[in-house]
Amino acid sequence: MKRAVALACAAVLLGAAADAAAWCRMTTSRRQPTATEPCVLPDPSTDPPEQFLEWRRPCNSVGLSVAAPSRDLSELEVAGVLSRSAATWNAVSCDGVPVSYELRVLGERTTCTGPHYRDDGGNVNSVQFVLDWAERMYDANAFAVTTVWHRRSTGEIVDADLDLNERRGPFGICPDVGCDTRTVDLENVITHELGHMLGLAHSTDVDATMFVSAVAGETHKRDLHADDVAGICAVYPPGRPEGDCDPTPIGGLDLDCSAGCCTVAPGRPSRAGWPLGLALALIGARARLRARAARRRS
Numbered sequence: 001m002k003r004a005v006a007l008a009c010a011a012v013l014l015g016a017a018a019d020a021a022a023w024c025r026m027t028t029s030r031r032q033p034t035a036t037e038p039c040v041l042p043d044p045s046t047d048p049p050e051q052f053l054e055w056r057r058p059c060n061s062v063g064l065s066v067a068a069p070s071r072d073l074s075e076l077e078v079a080g081v082l083s084r085s086a087a088t089w090n091a092v093s094c095d096g097v098p099v100s101y102e103l104r105v106l107g108e109r110t111t112c113t114g115p116h117y118r119d120d121g122g123n124v125n126s127v128q129f130v131l132d133w134a135e136r137m138y139d140a141n142a143f144a145v146t147t148v149w150h151r152r153s154t155g156e157i158v159d160a161d162l163d164l165n166e167r168r169g170p171f172g173i174c175p176d177v178g179c180d181t182r183t184v185d186l187e188n189v190i191t192h193e194l195g196h197m198l199g200l201a202h203s204t205d206v207d208a209t210m211f212v213s214a215v216a217g218e219t220h221k222r223d224l225h226a227d228d229v230a231g232i233c234a235v236y237p238p239g240r241p242e243g244d245c246d247p248t249p250i251g252g253l254d255l256d257c258s259a260g261c262c263t264v265a266p267g268r269p270s271r272a273g274w275p276l277g278l279a280l281a282l283i284g285a286r287a288r289l290r291a292r293a294a295r296r297r298s
């Protein structure tokens with residue numbers, strides 16, 4: 001298994017044109033975005049050929065962990081935020097046609113404390129708050145990290161798990177106009193992370209929900225930008241994925257992450273035939289971005 005973390009590259013991306021298509025898809029590639037190649041495209045000459053990541057089933061579900069809850073918000077408050085963020089992505093229309101995918105929020109809670117996938121048993125896409133962030137070797141500046149499990153040979157996403165960094169909080173629910181510069185708006189973060197869960201990588205458009213960085217107190221990532229809509233419509237054009245809606249995870253629904261194998265350890269080597277976990281983070285930006293965001297709010 002492999003975990004690749006997108007590090008803070010906000011400074012080199014700030015100059016990108018806001019009007020051009022700037023969205024980017026996640027791929028099976030192990031190459032990281034750079035200043036000259038901010039969007040990694042699949043290389044068909046590799047063995048197996050690199051692929052874009054996408055769900056191949058129209059409905060998926062995500063649950064909130066009771067084993068790793070928020071220190072700042074109640075379970076009901078977090079569940080409400082998760083539902084609003086999922087609804088934001090579910091409400092997309094592509095040229096007037098509603099998207100075929102649907103991300104449902106489970107009424108049941110999970111016991112997950114981190115990314116977890118089993119090829120030989122039940123699974124659940126889980127959202128949890130993490131205190132031992134450094135021990136997991138995540139970027140210390142990240143507000144959150146989403147691990148997207150996929151099959152390297154096909155690019156099919158099979159599971160996705162969202163870790164929120166309690167060391168970068170406190171997380172809160174800001175007014176629409178934003179918060180003070182200390183509170184991190186949870187919906188701003190989760191809406192971005194659900195974009196990864198659906199297969200989008202980082203956009204170079206600073207106004208997009210999928211832009212790589214955020215500042216504490218900002219709320220504009222709650223709402224999708226035209227660039228985000230263009231990106232998700234490219235991943236899931238009208239009518240795709242095909243099939244009936246069944247949000248049961250691959251292998252069946254198992255809310256208990258403590259059972260079985262395959263919880264990810266960062267840096268653990270890949271194992272052939274097993275799905276890979278590709279992790280992307282929303283990075284807390286520093287002063288330059290903060291000034292830009294403040295101007296946008298004013």
Ligand SMILES: [Zn+2]
Pocket residue numbers: 192196202211212280281282283
């Ligand atoms: Zn991100």
